Amino acid sequence: MYDIAIIGGGPAGLTAAVYARRAGRSVLVLEKDGFGGQITHAARVENFPGFFSISGAELGDRLLEQAMALGAEAELEEASGLRRDAAGMTVLCASGASFAARAVILATGAKPRALGLAREEELTGSGVSYCALCDGAFYKGRPVVVVGGGSSALQDALLLSETCERVYLIHRRDRFRGERALEEALRKRPNVELVLEAQVRELLGGEALQGVVVERRGARRALAVDGLFVAVGAQPDNAAFAEQLRLDGAGYAAAGEDCTTPTAGVFVAGDCRAKAVRQLTTAVSDGAVAALAAVGYLDGLSAPRPVS
Ligand code: NAP
Numbered sequence: 010m011y012d013i014a015i016i017g018g019g020p021a022g023l024t025a026a027v028y029a030r031r032a033g034r035s036v037l038v039l040e041k042d043g044f045g046g047q048i049t050h051a052a053r054v055e056n057f058p059g060f061f062s063i064s065g066a067e068l069g070d071r072l073l074e075q076a077m078a079l080g081a082e083a084e085l086e087e088a089s090g091l092r093r094d095a096a097g098m099t100v101l102c103a104s105g106a107s108f109a110a111r112a113v114i115l116a117t118g119a120k121p122r123a124l125g126l127a128r129e130e131e132l133t134g135s136g137v138s139y140c141a142l143c144d145g146a147f148y149k150g151r152p153v154v155v156v157g158g159g160s161s162a163l164q165d166a167l168l169l170s171e172t173c174e175r176v177y178l179i180h181r182r183d184r185f186r187g188e189r190a191l192e193e194a195l196r197k198r199p200n201v202e203l204v205l206e207a208q209v210r211e212l213l214g215g216e217a218l219q220g221v222v223v224e225r226r227g228a229r230r231a232l233a234v235d236g237l238f239v240a241v242g243a244q245p246d247n248a249a250f251a252e253q254l255r256l257d258g259a260g261y262a263a264a265g266e267d268c269t270t271p272t273a274g275v276f277v278a279g280d281c282r283a284k285a286v287r288q289l290t291t292a293v294s295d296g297a298v299a300a301l302a303a304v305g306y307l308d309g310l311s312a313p314r315p316v317s
Pocket of ligand 1: 054123124157158162164181182187240243287
């Protein structure tokens with residue numbers, strides 16, 4: 010029986026592990042893909058205090074290393090549900106494994122959102138990608154499209170412009186919502202074309218992507234590209250825990266800044282929580298708050314308050 014099981018090994022979950030271990034609690038972190046979470050796909054992180062510039066992968070490694078050095082345990086397991094029992098909770102895993110804990114912190118993050126185009130799923134891995142850092146090297150010297158208007162899309166376009174022949178960045182609005190510094194850097198790249206107020210309507214090609222049809226102000230244009238990098242945000246991964254949480258319309262866990270949920274002993278942290286600003290800094294902030302709330306709960310100091 011662990012004191013605290015943390016579901017999700019991204020920045021929120023690993024920060025929770027650091028705080029819970031420093032409070033002397035036994036901690037298990039469960040992660041289904043790779044420790045470090047979404048940030049490991051960011052080529053450079055330049056807005057995390059204390060680091061002028063660090064790769065997302067290195068930041069993820071450092072977070073994991075710190076949690077492990079403090080004595081947290083970690084397993085690569087996909088948590089698929091939670092069951093309350095007399096002693097606390099049992100975390101059920103897709104593999105059939107289960108882990109008992111007195112409190113649980115859900116830090117499940119979010120996964121990339123798809124565009125919802127015909128053949129998008131079929132062409133994923135054959136021209137369509139959701140990770141420029143992972144797949145960008147396959148498109149060296151070739152033309153590609155990036156879709157999205159946030160910092161992820163801007164950063165992906167910057168990264169790809171270093172090796173790809175041409176990068177079209179397509180965004181549905183007349184301005185980007187991502188960081189100004191990234192946009193300014195992108196505007197200086199000669200092989201980048203910004204296509205605003207436009208949307209990808211169709212994917213072209215046979216077994217592999219050969220182009221996209223883009224619609225702008227009612228006019229359609231085909232772009233011959235070998236790669237389509239989708240960077241249109243993320244969606245939460247909370248469905249397996251819907252019974253313990255209150256989910257909003259978009260599937261995010263409704264929980265206040267104190268990270269408590271309607272279920273005693275269950276806390277929520279990071280991008281899977283309903284909130285206005287989803288940043289690395291707010292994820293690690295949640296991790297600290299949720300861990301301290303869980304420790305308080307175990308100490309009997311504070312009862313979780315229902316979310317209104
Ligand atoms: P985001 O900020 O939510 O942006 C998603 C973008 O995709 C928006 O521009 C949105 O358009 C567009 N979009 C959504 N659905 C679409 C659809 N179906 N078709 C076309 N476009 C669509 O997501 P993000 O860029 O992944 O960033 C997530 C968070 O991580 C943000 O807080 C961001 O600042 C942070 N981040 C930080 C760094 C860093 O370097 N530290 C790097 C990457 C991301 P609208 O503008 O019209 O809504």
